[in-house]
Amino acid sequence: MGLLDGKVAVISGAARGQGRSHAVRLAEEGADIIAFDICADIDTVPYGLGTREDLDETVVLVEKLGRRIIASQTDVRNFDAVTKVVDDGAAELGGLDIVVANAGITSYYRSEELTPHHWQTVIDVNLTGVWNVARAAVPHLIDRGAGAMVLVSSSSAHVGLQNLNHYSAAKAGVVGLMQSMAVELGPHMIRVNTVHPTTVKTGMALNPIPFS
Template identity: 40%
Template sequence: MSSGNSFQTHDNARRDFLRNSLIVGTVVSSSGMANTSAEGREATTNGVLAGRVALVTGAARGIGRAISEAYVREGAAVAMVDLADPDAVPPVDGYRTANMQEFDEAVAAAVRFGGRVLKIQADVRIPDEMGTAVERAMSEFGGLDIVVANAGCVRWHSFAEGTELDWKSVFDVNVHGVFNSFKAAIPALRQRGTGRLIAISSIGGRQGVPGNGAYTSTKWAVIGLTKQAALELGPDNITVNSIAPGPTDTPMYRSQGQIRSMGVTTSEDQDRIIGPMLPLGDLSVLEPKAIADAAVFLASEAASSISGISLDVARGYNASYTA
């Protein structure tokens, strides 16, 4: 099967399975509870990702939540994965990872677009948990086509002052988490005969960012991991790409640690500094939907010949890069 028509010649039997077994608006949670809604049938069956199955990590907030919503809106069945346990990753400088209430709210928001959503609590740092997450998605939805490795964390420090804990904790989530998410899915995608792997990097992975040593290093690593995987998985008709968002209105970006790292004291100050650096738009930071739109494109048939890239979504900020 050529990469150019891989999704166009989607397994009709599995597409029928998804459509025929679909209870529109059903949320299947980790506890097995379900809620239903009759809304969204048209979006579920007619979107550019209709009949496909996606797994998105870090899905409780920000970019991961926006991608999950966009995928459901475009017709995919989506396994939303999040740790949803702030105590498992030590909070720092006003930033914590998502909690279960936020995860539940994200799932409820996604299901309003119609389709089917599977809520999975899992830790991307643990390979067995990601393996189980993939198995659950396949069992519930009949296969797997798309994985978005979005889960991330941050600790703010200078290169010289960063501790071993700073570096290890960020690398465990931002790099090992991507590796674990991708590796768990590869057998399923090979069985399928095609697939999409998408990692979320950052414009911090395209340049140096003073005061953000571990995070910036991980985002460079994610781009390298993406290129390596693209070379090795290309013969399996699996595309592997990353997205490098610019400043985006997420809990991480609006945290006190990020604000202080920019030498300011308020989110308004952030916008005042960053706005003039973004050639496109209204001088405000990006909304998560902008990154979600890019993730829809990379998962779609339109991107079947694109692999190994880092797609900058930064309102033109990247125009100042040297290459």
């Protein structure tokens, strides 16, 4: 018996890295998975993002554990598309219990070099994208009568780092979002938390980072 037998989890940014790790770990504990990822590069991001092949590998790993998984190529910035993924997945798998809003990107610019386009893209993925996933999931968790929501922030929400104005601002915004949603959703027995990773061995970290 797993800790999450009979539960369903949705995970954004699930093609590789932390998202894949979350999907596999939750599946190990018995959860079925709704997984999605953009599976394409973004013009402002100076490293390659996950691919459809990466997401397919996540599917293989979850299915090897005997769990069901629904995976789609979906941009976390598109609220309507995210809502459809969550709604369709919950309908097929029998509900929704767990949310891991994980998808995130970055780029590296000094304050005087950061452009509105680079700023907005990181905010759209790392903050609005988190809200999109959370907002799409909330009605399902309320219907379930309980649930758990994990919003992936960063240690950079609390510690200033060079060349990451937009990233740090977005991740700090995720903390504010969590605090408000935790108060609102607590009466529905829905727990809302943030986690704050430091440097993790993923595609985001395994590239030259100009911190000088």
